[in-house]
Amino acid sequence: MSANSAEDGAGAERVEVVLRKAGRLKIRYPADLLCDDGVRIVVRAEWAGEGARDFGFVRFEPHDLFTEWYWRDRWYSVKEVRDPSGVLKGWYCDVTRPARRSGGQVVVEDLDLDLWVSGDGRRVLRLDEDEFAASGLRERDPRAAAQAEAALDELERLAREDGLEALLR
Incomplete structure (x- = not known):
């Protein structure tokens, strides 16, 4: 962790995470900034979300x-998910354009592709490939589409070979 970190979240700076999709706001929410080392933001x-999903x-x-x-x-983000008692549910990975931090916001653009890795690492699921195909990104921005597909492949390889913990250290 860098000097700009608060490992346990106590006294951490608050930021707003802004997730955009196809140029529109998808969701925004407050978060504790744990680390920003200039490359990685945690x-x-x-x-x-509203209620359970x-x-x-x-x-x-x-x-x-x-x-x-x-x-x-990098063209993705990784979210470790734990229940309120601390039990690991797994990792939800979003394929996104590289993140930007502007003032008190962390801004990312969702590119539809996702990966789920169960807490025990046994289940690795590629998600929303149909949404990605229907998004028209391949036609509008072939370079970004290629980066997105490569990012999903990289995440899946990391999950299957090393486990995502190695990426997050």
Whole structure:
């Protein structure tokens, strides 16, 4: 952790995470800034959705705790998800354009592709490839589409070979 960090979140600077999709606001929520080393930004926040959301492979619920890693030089973010008692549910990975931090905001643009890795590492699921195909990104911005697909492949490889913990150290 850098000098600009608060490892446990106590006394951490508050930031707002802003997730955009196709040029529109998808969600924004407050988070504690744990680290910003100039390349990687780490925040912690409670589940920001309305009520519970069951994806079939995991259920996000009020008071679930998300520790989120964003990179300024990578096309993805990784969110470690724990229940209120601290039990690891898994990692939800979003394929995004590289993050930006502007003032008190961490801003990312979601590119539809996602990866879920269960807490025991046994289940690795590629998600929303149909949404990505329908988004038109391949036609509008072929370079970004190629970066997004490469990012999903990289995340899946890391999850299957090393586990995501190695990436987050």
